[in-house]
Amino acid sequence: MKILVCISCVPDTTSKITIDPSTSQISSQGLTFIVGPYDDYALSRAIELKESNGAEVIVLHVGGAESEALIRKCLALGADSAVRIDGNPTTSAQIASSIVSFVNQNPMDLILMGKESIDYNSGIVHGLVAGALGYSHFNPVMHLDLADDGLKLEVEMDGGKMDVSCPLPAVLGCQEPIAEWKIPSMRGIMTARTKEITVLPFDTTSQIQILKADIAETARKNKMIKAEDAEQLIDLLRTETNVL
Amino acid sequence: MKKVAIIAQTKEGQLSDASKSLISFVSSFSPESILLLAIGDVNFSTVSASKSIDVIQLSEGLWIDSASIQPLTQAVDGYSVFGIKSIQVDNLLSLLAASSSQEMISGIQQMSYSGGKFLITKSIFSGKASLSLTSETAAYFSLNRNFDFSANSVYGEQSINSVSTLTSAAGSKASILALKPITGSIPLPDAALVVGAGRGLKDPGNWTIVEDLAKALGAATACSKPVSDLNWRPHHEHVGQTGVKISPNLYIACGISGAIQHLAGVNGSRIVVVINNDPEAPFFKHADYGIVGDVNDILPRLTKKLQTH
Ligand SMILES: Cc1cc2nc3c(=O)[nH]c(=O)nc-3n(C[C@H](O)[C@H](O)[C@H](O)COP(=O)(O)OP(=O)(O)OC[C@H]3O[C@@H](n4cnc5c(N)ncnc54)[C@H](O)[C@@H]3O)c2cc1C
Numbered sequence: 001m002k003i004l005v006c007i008s009c010v011p012d013t014t015s016k017i018t019i020d021p022s023t024s025q026i027s028s029q030g031l032t033f034i035v036g037p038y039d040d041y042a043l044s045r046a047i048e049l050k051e052s053n054g055a056e057v058i059v060l061h062v063g064g065a066e067s068e069a070l071i072r073k074c075l076a077l078g079a080d081s082a083v084r085i086d087g088n089p090t091t092s093a094q095i096a097s098s099i100v101s102f103v104n105q106n107p108m109d110l111i112l113m114g115k116e117s118i119d120y121n122s123g124i125v126h127g128l129v130a131g132a133l134g135y136s137h138f139n140p141v142m143h144l145d146l147a148d149d150g151l152k153l154e155v156e157m158d159g160g161k162m163d164v165s166c167p168l169p170a171v172l173g174c175q176e177p178i179a180e181w182k183i184p185s186m187r188g189i190m191t192a193r194t195k196e197i198t199v200l201p202f203d204t205t206s207q208i209q210i211l212k213a214d215i216a217e218t219a220r221k222n223k224m225i226k227a228e229d230a231e232q233l234i235d236l237l238r239t240e241t242n243v244l
Numbered sequence: 245m246k247k248v249a250i251i252a253q254t255k256e257g258q259l260s261d262a263s264k265s266l267i268s269f270v271s272s273f274s275p276e277s278i279l280l281l282a283i284g285d286v287n288f289s290t291v292s293a294s295k296s297i298d299v300i301q302l303s304e305g306l307w308i309d310s311a312s313i314q315p316l317t318q319a320v321d322g323y324s325v326f327g328i329k330s331i332q333v334d335n336l337l338s339l340l341a342a343s344s345s346q347e348m349i350s351g352i353q354q355m356s357y358s359g360g361k362f363l364i365t366k367s368i369f370s371g372k373a374s375l376s377l378t379s380e381t382a383a384y385f386s387l388n389r390n391f392d393f394s395a396n397s398v399y400g401e402q403s404i405n406s407v408s409t410l411t412s413a414a415g416s417k418a419s420i421l422a423l424k425p426i427t428g429s430i431p432l433p434d435a436a437l438v439v440g441a442g443r444g445l446k447d448p449g450n451w452t453i454v455e456d457l458a459k460a461l462g463a464a465t466a467c468s469k470p471v472s473d474l475n476w477r478p479h480h481e482h483v484g485q486t487g488v489k490i491s492p493n494l495y496i497a498c499g500i501s502g503a504i505q506h507l508a509g510v511n512g513s514r515i516v517v518v519i520n521n522d523p524e525a526p527f528f529k530h531a532d533y534g535i536v537g538d539v540n541d542i543l544p545r546l547t548k549k550l551q552t553h
């Protein structure tokens with residue numbers, strides 16, 4: 001079985017996001033990047049499947065060379081090889097079509113992604129890829145097991161969960177508790193050094209034009225109420241803010 | 245503007261309030277025609293819109309790949325399609341967009357249309373920042389749940405032109421083995437009021453004070469990640485970067501420190517109340533109202549006040 005895991009490389013959530021005034025875009029100054037936390041779950045489950053049932057795990061990232069250290073970390077966790085589509089995507093469509101052209105050349109049984117990237121929070125790349133390839137699509141998947149005729153999944157839905165039987169090939173968006181995050185072993189780190197990262201050209205355009213980024217202002221009231229007057233809170237919620 | 249379709253949720257045959265707002269919002273673009281794709285039963289005969297509406301009721305089923313959504317892809321050919329963020333709506337919109345080779349924008353916070361162009365503000369980094377973008381051609385749009393519809397005028401009552409039903413095409417071998425709806429509580433993503441609690445509650449047995457307050461308010465309950473990791477509360481209550489993102493009118497955080505990963509899920513709340521016995525808890529910086537106190541003292545007093553006045 002061939003499993004493709006698509007990873008985003010995103011600023012660590014504790015990063016302070018700032019705007020570069022010369023470009024009006026998010027500044028990359030001082031940011032620490034991590035593999036998207038949901039993507040990390042997807043990768044961890046792929047590695048578990050490889051260990052339990054045997055599978056070839058390929059990691060794919062659409063982005064610049066600065067992400068190679070994170071891709072290397074995925075190889076250290078146990079992925080067999082990696083592909084980087086060398087570009088600077090600005091829209092979900094560009095990421096999706098890059099993934100789709102790779103898969104058209106290299107058919108996969110299973111494509112695992114995170115349910116969303118924590119920078120753009122779009123939650124749609126997996127759906128776009130599934131729609132373009134015609135593969136089955138489920139998102140967000142909380143449990144994934146192999147079955148005789150494909151996969152058995154537990155999927156969150158609006159207002160609950162469902163168990164489904166899903167044929168292959170499929171594209172899935174993953175979320176916890178699908179797997180436990182893993183830490184690379186010393187041996188993994190050593191063997192990752194010789195694993196291959198194939199770099200492919202990025203060749204897609206988008207009709208969506210990004211104008212600028214802004215930092216959201218958080219105008220909270222910051223009013224403190226003394227513990228002995230706690231009941232006042234209810235009055236304030238009723239009269240000052242009308243939320244009750 | 246050309247033809248506009250809306251994915252709308254219905255409950256007991258009636259349109260949700262958000263769906264009604266969405267219909268009058270897209271009406272303000274003066275489209276040539278409006279098509280309503282209803283998830284759930286349709287039991288209404290009028291809508292508030294700029295012109296009468298055709299309704300397609302999507303039957304229950306797995307709309308999960310380009311084979312099964314084929315009938316819908318054809319039905320919305322040439323339309324701009326709008327929905328309000330939910331798991332099902334985003335999954336469906338993204339599959340439809342790709343199947344019809346159109347671009348999609350999700351996480352929309354503000355949106356206007358003029359001179360043949362959409363001007364859109366999309367929230368990014370869990371609400372910490374936003375992107376302004378423009379497109380003449382993008383055709384699939386998912387609006388955030390806390391999208392502000394208030395600026396858009398409501399049009400007169402219009403009657404429904406026609407109602408038809410669409411079934412997802414066979415051809416996909418996927419099947420549902422079991423449905424496990426959450427019963428008996430208010431679904432967190434829809435809730436207007438939410439009471440969240442964290443490790444400061446110390447023990448799952450102490451959750452009665454949280455549940456009592458939630459009940460007195462008519463609120464849903466939520467929790468921090470360590471609490472669901474410890475199995476004190478079910479996973480679907482966990483809010484934050486790796487959990488549910490909520491945008492209620494009121495979020496009351498009890499015994500939660502306010503880690504950035506937790507804030508990422510609750511930033512969209514209109515009013516935030518923080519109750520914590522540590523005056524240095526980082527959450528207070530992100531609160532509208534803060535009370536430094538013990539949850540075991542404060543929560544029952546708030547519940548009592550709600551019950552008696
Ligand atoms: C990649 C990643 C993703 C994560 N995703 C999430 C996420 O989605 N959601 C999430 O919540 N966390 C997430 N976390 C964890 C997050 O960093 C924090 O560890 C977590 O939010 C802390 O939970 P807490 O506030 O309940 O517990 P604590 O940090 O232990 O805080 C407990 C608070 O209760 C207060 N307290 C104690 N006793 C009382 C009392 N009697 N009365 C009143 N107050 C009291 C304390 O002062 C303290 O502030 C994530 C972490 C990582 C690394």
Ligand SMILES: Nc1ncnc2c1ncn2[C@@H]1O[C@H](COP(=O)(O)O)[C@@H](O)[C@H]1O
Nearest residue numbers: 006008062113114116117122123124125
């Ligand atoms: N640049 C990228 N390269 C490869 N995969 C990506 C990239 N960006 C996002 N993804 C995948 O798509 C998922 C959903 O992303 P999004 O639609 O941006 O929220 C992520 O969790 C990743 O698995």
